[in-house]
Amino acid sequence: MKYVIKNVNLFQGKIDSKIISHSNVYFEDDKIVRIDNDINVLDDYEIIDGSDKYLLPGLINLHAHLFGSGKPSKLLGGKSNMQQMVIKAAKSKYGLKILDNIMQKNMQDALFSGVTTVRGVGDFFYRDVILRDKINRNEVIGPNLIVSGPAITVVGGHGDQTFALSGNNEKELLDYVEQNALHNVDLIKICITGGVMDAKVKGEPGEVKMSLEQAKAICEAAHEKGYVVASHSESNQGVEIAVRAKVDTIEHGAMFSDEIAQLCKKQNTAFICTLSPALPLATFSPKLTKLNDLCYYNSKVVLDNMLKGIRKALSYYIPVGLGTDASCPYAMQYNMWREVCYFAKYLNVSNSFALYTATLQNAIILRMEDKIGSIEVGKQADMFMIKKDPLQDLRALKDVDMVITKGKVYTDCNIKKNLEIENELDKLL
Ligand SMILES: [Zn+2]
Structure with missing residues (x-):
């Protein structure tokens, strides 16, 4: 060799x-x-x-879910009986086999598109951990995987009843940190705010769901065990709570104050830009995306706010990394290259800076820059x-x-x- x-x-x-x-x-x-x-x-x-x-x-994708192809589907939005039936069926012995095959195929696609490292931030039944280990044992082909297992959310929060474990109180949330650690995950993912599909009011995507106290308790427990914490935060207040709770990476992001910017610099907080689903959902005709009026409107709010937040982070030299949010509608597992293109175009950075961001900067955020x-x-x-x-x-x-x-x-x-x-x-x- x-x-x-x-x-x-x-x-x-x-x-x-x-x-x-x-x-x-x-x-x-x-x-x-x-x-x-x-x-x-x-x-x-x-x-x-x-x-x-x-x-x-090799490109590094810092924000992916391994289970989905990215093809738009009604199953991905909101909560429906059909969705819950599919999730229940996936948990059966036969269902897990199918899920494993889909995830493995998705990761092979990612690899063949030039992505050699993927950070998974929320998948079902710890199958992401199992796939990581299979790849590490050379049983199947795939990129380096760094995985969170299921995300941790509050009841009614983003990912509840889908890719996250939901807790009613601090004790339950901390039990999930313990549970994920016992399953040998690589990082802890939490959902501080809701997402585009969960919002109930026009103009209010990214509504805060997890309190500062809850997020702080999770971060303390996770850091003590040596884990970094990534937080889904899609509003100004959601970013502020994440930073004050000392999360390590803010996923998607939104606008924030100068005081929060200083705190980010002090704590070395990074922002992970994920334009891949945000751009098509906010700009394609709802006829095509099948989004209802509310989701379409809120998609635009999220995109606009994400761009503002990432722009501000860049202006403060706060580390910004890139991920696709693969599995979301239009975020295909093989399209990390598009995220690099979007970053250059919509954040107005040079091609070489966009490539640096998708490679070495992403590795630095992973704290793996000595290796990849x-x-x-x-x-x-x-x-x-x-x-x-x-x-x-x-x-x-x-x-x-x-x-x-x-x-x-x-x-x-x-x-x-x-x-x-x-x-x-x-x-x-
Ligand atoms: Zn995500």
Whole structure:
């Protein structure tokens, strides 16, 4: 297992990285061992010709749910009897098998689209933990997984009766932290506010559901056990509670005050931007998205507020990471590259900063920057190769030629995409 990618255009993923042409990248087993620009490559390495191609660090998706494809479905919105029946059926022995297969296929799609690390932030019945372990034992193909198990929410909160465990009081919420720890999760996910689909009033998505005291108690317990805490927070007040409770990452985000910005800097709080479902839901015709009037209106509020919050975070140099919220309507598992494009376009950052954010910055937020996020000697061999220059046009990320994860090389990266949805989404680029 000794390879050299010869004569490739290299983007290392660091904040000031440019394309370095005629690079040779050597990797042995799962590690990158040497990078040079020599005309001749060392013997005993199997040569992969990188001529005219571009090599990048594997993308990192910081916010995904593993269970869904991203295809819009009535089952995803609100709560319905049908939805509860499907969830109940999934819990049967046969249902779990189907769910496992779907999740594994989804993660294979993610990998073949150039994503070598996925952080799962809310899935059913700890099947995300089981899949992570299967991938780590090399039983199935997939990216590095960092998973939360089920999210923790309050009764009536976001994810209640679906991908979250819901508690009535502090004791019950803390029991769930314990339960998730016993199931060997990697982080704790909480839902401080509601979401677009739970809102009951126009203009009030992201209504606060979990109190500051409850969120604080969870964060203290989780931190004591060595876990970071990610919080679903989709309103100004929801962000403020999350920051005061000392969560580590604020998912989606919204506008916040200067005082909260200072607190974020002091505590090293990060924001995770997830435009992938927000943009289509807020801008596509409700005829297409099948959203009711209320959800359509609130989607626009969420998108607008998320953009304001992320803009403010960037202006304060608060770390901003990227995730797709895959499984949500229009957030396909294989479309992390779109999130990178959206970030560049709608937050007005350079292509190279967007790529840095999706790779090394995301790794820093994961506290895994020693291991992943850039192409450097000593790091894990997680990379992907494309045909065109992504710094010229980020849409180049779509056409993946080769993916390497932990030193394993995949050249047949075919994904069966939903072309109708892809065509619609192209209008947002
Ligand atoms: Zn989510």
